Amino acid sequence: MENIFSKCFVCEKEVDPETSSRNPAVNLPVCANCKGSDNEKKKEAELLEGMADGFVCGCI
Numbered sequence: 681m682e683n684i685f686s687k688c689f690v691c692e693k694e695v696d697p698e699t700s701s702r703n704p705a706v707n708l709p710v711c712a713n714c715k716g717s718d719n720e721k722k723k724e725a726e727l728l729e730g731m732a733d734g735f736v737c738g739c740i
């Protein structure tokens with residue numbers, strides 16, 4: 681499960697977690713191409729919806 685954190689959550693391109701931006705809403709890395717794009721907003725909404733749908737992690 682660790683490699684999810686080194687991929688852009690929008691396009692799934694590999695990113696360096698040390699240098700990439702992170703979407704604060706979903707706490708996942710996003711590459712420069714996707715940052716601020718409509719796709720990012722869409723994915724973000726999808727993920728947040730999924731989390732609200734009973735998949736709540738208590739680890740934060």
Ligand SMILES: [Zn+2]
Binds near residue numbers: 688690691692693
């Ligand atoms: Zn991307």
